[in-house]
Amino acid sequence: MDNELLNCLTSEEIRQLQCCTLCPHKCGVNRLKGEKGFCRLDLSLAIALVINHKGEEPVLSRSKGVTNVFFSHCNSQCLFCQNHRISCNTLDTKNLYPTVTEVTDKITEVLQTSENVLGFVSPTHQLPVMKALIREVNNRGLFPKIVYNCGGYEDVQTLEGLEGTVDVYLPDWKYADKELGRKYSSVRDYSQKAKAAIKEMYRQKGSSVLTDIDGNIESGLIIRHLILPGCTDNSKKVLDEIAWELSPNVTLSLMSQYNPPFQMPYSNLNRKITEKEYNEVLDFALSLGFHKIYSQDLTSTDSVIPDFDNNTFIRNGDS
Numbered sequence: 339m340d341n342e343l344l345n346c347l348t349s350e351e352i353r354q355l356q357c358c359t360l361c362p363h364k365c366g367v368n369r370l371k372g373e374k375g376f377c378r379l380d381l382s383l384a385i386a387l388v389i390n391h392k393g394e395e396p397v398l399s400r401s402k403g404v405t406n407v408f409f410s411h412c413n414s415q416c417l418f419c420q421n422h423r424i425s426c427n428t429l430d431t432k433n434l435y436p437t438v439t440e441v442t443d444k445i446t447e448v449l450q451t452s453e454n455v456l457g458f459v460s461p462t463h464q465l466p467v468m469k470a471l472i473r474e475v476n477n478r479g480l481f482p483k484i485v486y487n488c489g490g491y492e493d494v495q496t497l498e499g500l501e502g503t504v505d506v507y508l509p510d511w512k513y514a515d516k517e518l519g520r521k522y523s524s525v526r527d528y529s530q531k532a533k534a535a536i537k538e539m540y541r542q543k544g545s546s547v548l549t550d551i552d553g554n555i556e557s558g559l560i561i562r563h564l565i566l567p568g569c570t571d572n573s574k575k576v577l578d579e580i581a582w583e584l585s586p587n588v589t590l591s592l593m594s595q596y597n598p599p600f601q602m603p604y605s606n607l608n609r610k611i612t613e614k615e616y617n618e619v620l621d622f623a624l625s626l627g628f629h630k631i632y633s634q635d636l637t638s639t640d641s642v643i644p645d646f647d648n649n650t651f652i653r654n655g656d657s
């Protein structure tokens with residue numbers, strides 16, 4: 339058992355790991371005793387990388403980029419995940435920083451060259467670790483804005499416990515089509531759980547993305563949607579749900595950067611999206627009244643993604 343990490347957790351966080359229901363899988367395993375659920379993690383830091391990341395939405399990245407903490411493993415298993423080398427639950431767990439002190443040192447170092455923004459990527463299954471790291475950073479006199487960058491498969495009660503801790507929610511809303519969640523992400527109830535979760539984020543943050551007078555991010559909700567090839571109907575259903583269940587005043591990030599990381603078992607997923615598909619979804623969003631949209635040029639399939647082997651960045655398609 340990782341005693342250093344255990345000593346950094348509150349009694350509530352320890353209780354959460356003793357019968358883990360952090361996410362909708364509700365595995366109920368005792369992770370302190372080494373039991374593993376869907377995410378295949380027990381008590382472990384499991385941090386694959388801490389790095390300055392300039393690829394987030396401009397209101398977050400601004401000129402200097404954000405400090406992103408990438409967790410290993412995930413509570414969804416999307417076939418096409420661009421971070422599959424760290425997110426796949428059946429591969430070896432990438433754990434770059436052996437101790438809480440070392441990872442806090444790294445976060446502190448990267449924050450010196452970034453905007454005052456600390457993002458946690460795929461944090462859902464590692465929430466106790468995320469909260470412990472925020473306390474450690476705060477103990478060093480640093481109070482960055484906290485971004486919760488997740489896949490959308492979240493538990494409402496767990497999110498309620500994050501009120502006051504998270505400044506910016508940055509969830510994916512991948513599917514409204516239930517079948518696609520099962521086929522592409524190994525999650526049967528993604529659409530239902532994502533809807534409830536993002537409604538809770540909206541309850542906490544509303545539809546405004548707030549900045550201070552200098553443009554520094556304060557708080558908000560930005561909903562990301564990755565358009566998949568051959569799946570514009572799903573994209574339109576997602577947008578419909580956001581417009582009617584939340585509001586067309588929320589900020590959207592419509593992502594064009596889908597790029598199959600390897601041969602997919604579904605033929606439609608073996609290509610990038612077309613300009614026609616992207617524009618069809620964008621036009622539909624505009625027709626619903628969305629007016630705060632981060633759109634992407636289709637050349638954004640070349641967007642930067644972290645290289646988890648070399649602790650740097652690569653571009654999709656680089657060898």
Ligand code: SF4
Pocket residue numbers: 358359360361362363364365366367374375376377378379413462463464
């Ligand atoms: S965080 Fe992991 S162990 Fe806990 S409920 Fe989710 S998948 Fe299961």
